Amino acid sequence: MRHAISKLGKDTITFFEEAGAIFMLLGKILSYSGRVFKDWHLLLQQMMTIGFRSLPIVMMIGLFTGAVSAWQTNYQISGYVPIRYLGLATYKAVIIELGPVLTAIILAGRVGASIAAELGTMKVTEQIDALESLAINAVRYLAAPRFFAAVIMMPILVVFADFIAISGAWFVAVVFLDIPTKIFFSEIPQFFIVYDIFAGLFKALFFGGIISLIGCYVGFSTTGGAEGVGKSTIRSFVLSAILILIFDYLLAIILF
Amino acid sequence: MIEIKGVTKSFGEKPVLRGVDLTINTGESIVIIGRSGCGKSVLLKHLIGLIQPDTGNIIIDGEDITQMKEADLYRMRRNFGVLFQSSALFDSMTVRDNIALELEEHTDKPIEEIDQIVAERLRMVGLPDTEALKPAELSGGMKKRVGLARAIAFSPSYVLYDEPTTGLDPIMADIINELIVNLKEKLDVTSIIVTHDMVSAYKIADRIVMLHRGVIMYDGTPDEIRSTDNEVVRQFIEGQADGPIKPVPVGGPSLRYHRSG
Ligand SMILES: Nc1ncnc2c1ncn2[C@@H]1O[C@H](COP(=O)(O)OP(=O)(O)O)[C@@H](O)[C@H]1O
Numbered sequence: 431m432r433h434a435i436s437k438l439g440k441d442t443i444t445f446f447e448e449a450g451a452i453f454m455l456l457g458k459i460l461s462y463s464g465r466v467f468k469d470w471h472l473l474l475q476q477m478m479t480i481g482f483r484s485l486p487i488v489m490m491i492g493l494f495t496g497a498v499s500a501w502q503t504n505y506q507i508s509g510y511v512p513i514r515y516l517g518l519a520t521y522k523a524v525i526i527e528l529g530p531v532l533t534a535i536i537l538a539g540r541v542g543a544s545i546a547a548e549l550g551t552m553k554v555t556e557q558i559d560a561l562e563s564l565a566i567n568a569v570r571y572l573a574a575p576r577f578f579a580a581v582i583m584m585p586i587l588v589v590f591a592d593f594i595a596i597s598g599a600w601f602v603a604v605v606f607l608d609i610p611t612k613i614f615f616s617e618i619p620q621f622f623i624v625y626d627i628f629a630g631l632f633k634a635l636f637f638g639g640i641i642s643l644i645g646c647y648v649g650f651s652t653t654g655g656a657e658g659v660g661k662s663t664i665r666s667f668v669l670s671a672i673l674i675l676i677f678d679y680l681l682a683i684i685l686f
Numbered sequence: 687m688i689e690i691k692g693v694t695k696s697f698g699e700k701p702v703l704r705g706v707d708l709t710i711n712t713g714e715s716i717v718i719i720g721r722s723g724c725g726k727s728v729l730l731k732h733l734i735g736l737i738q739p740d741t742g743n744i745i746i747d748g749e750d751i752t753q754m755k756e757a758d759l760y761r762m763r764r765n766f767g768v769l770f771q772s773s774a775l776f777d778s779m780t781v782r783d784n785i786a787l788e789l790e791e792h793t794d795k796p797i798e799e800i801d802q803i804v805a806e807r808l809r810m811v812g813l814p815d816t817e818a819l820k821p822a823e824l825s826g827g828m829k830k831r832v833g834l835a836r837a838i839a840f841s842p843s844y845v846l847y848d849e850p851t852t853g854l855d856p857i858m859a860d861i862i863n864e865l866i867v868n869l870k871e872k873l874d875v876t877s878i879i880v881t882h883d884m885v886s887a888y889k890i891a892d893r894i895v896m897l898h899r900g901v902i903m904y905d906g907t908p909d910e911i912r913s914t915d916n917e918v919v920r921q922f923i924e925g926q927a928d929g930p931i932k933p934v935p936v937g938g939p940s941l942r943y944h945r946s947g
């Protein structure tokens with residue numbers, strides 16, 4: 431019992447230490463927010479890697495998210511909600527919740543883990559030390575472009591995901607549920623709120639920040655050779671996935 | 687001139703440096719010897735502020751880097767070139783980009799001029815026309831030489847070498863030794879070499895110091911060290927298992943093992 435309590439105490443201290451270190455890194459990255467656009471070639475390269483190369487998987491997720499949510503919503507509302515509300519229900523769910531969160535979770539694996547692996551490898555092979563020895567700040571050169579690229583690209587990716595998801599939902603509705611296109615879209619204009627779209631994209635931006643910040647933090651703190659790099663990729667994914675879900679809840683309270 | 691004054695450093699509970707005092711004069715080639723894991727790399731990393739000491743000061747050309755603002759530390763690092771133990775080439779970049787990076791980041795020199803400097807540095811290390819290769823295509827010895835070309839790209843006043851010959855065949859090791867001696871003459875640099883390769887140490891050193899148990903326990907010229915009666919130093923330079931330096935016991939006192947190096 432004593433042992434368990436002292437372990438809990440130590441874990442709590444480590445937790446706060448790590449949270450502090452993550453915030454310090456965030457502060458340093460933000461201090462380069464002007465400089466990062468001068469290093470535009472680094473930023474552009476990361477926007478390609480993080481954004482463009484993620485498009486296929488983001489589209490896949492979008493398609494199935496939309497298809498599943500149309501099918502499920504039909505099952506859930508049939509009998510007590512008029513079916514003309516199906517389109518509206520799927521649209522809202524996709525825009526404010528499913529699009530940003532599912533895209534973020536997948537990108538925590540696709541992008542966050544790869545940042546952690548890349549920076550972790552650079553750490554254990556002394557490449558980060560080498561960069562610093564050339565008087566190049568590793569946070570500016572490596573972390574800032576990744577962070578800002580993710581923050582910029584996430585909302586754009588989520589727009590794609592949302593668009594494909596709604597198309598997928600529409601396809602399922604028309605082809606499998608015999609709902610005419612006109613009926614599917616009928617209630618959306620009436621309940622269309624611009625704020626929903628902004629809120630969804632703000633979530634996306636926030637999650638993009640979490641994914642890249644955690645990827646960089648975990649990468650920079652990698653130790654112990656190839657094994658350590660493997661552990662870092664897993665740690666980065668688990669940590670960002672948990673944080674995405676926690677912040678999704680907090681943002682829901684704040685935004686809606 | 688570099689003055690290391692009373693530097694201590696522990697990692698967790700483990701003390702690595704326990705009060706290192708060492709003065710490195712401008713223009714000399716100093717070799718730091720010591721067993722694997724005794725803290726040689728840690729000491730080198732202190733010199734460019736990659737590691738901060740727990741206590742003590744490191745004074746470079748009159749300025750204490752342990753008290754410096756970050757911007758000043760980065761300015762100071764431009765005077766240093768470092769050849770890392772694992773070469774540490776950026777494996778996403780070509781040889782050319784590895785060597786050009788520091789110039790591209792810190793100067794407004796036009797591309798043609800940078801390319802010229804890169805080509806010249808590559809000639810100096812005996813690897814002309816390798817600009818387009820990626821680190822993965824290079825042998826261990828070539829990587830060290832590209833790492834060296836990168837270290838000297840910005841014409842540093844100090845060059846730090848972390849085990850430059852470890853893991854190389856004797857011929858390649860000698861090529862690297864020659865390079866270190868030549869660079870010193872051509873570029874007029876102060877060289878600080880960490881190694882446990884005594885052949886290399888004798889060849890390049892003006893002065894040899896030994897790091898042992900966290901302190902500098904010997905300091906002398908190659909000739910002096912050859913005829914020393916300090917038993918610890920003798921055991922190390924002659925490479926004998928028996929002597930005052932005991933292998934570190936692991937897994938209990940009965941189990942003895944010999945650490946490589
Ligand atoms: N960043 C670090 N964190 C914890 N321990 C470290 C770190 N760097 C070095 N050490 C430890 O310090 C000791 C000295 O390491 P090092 O300087 O690399 O030895 P060497 O003399 O072989 O270069 C080793 O026991 C190593 O495990």
Ligand SMILES: [Mg+2]
Binds near residue numbers: 723726727728849
């Ligand atoms: Mg070492």
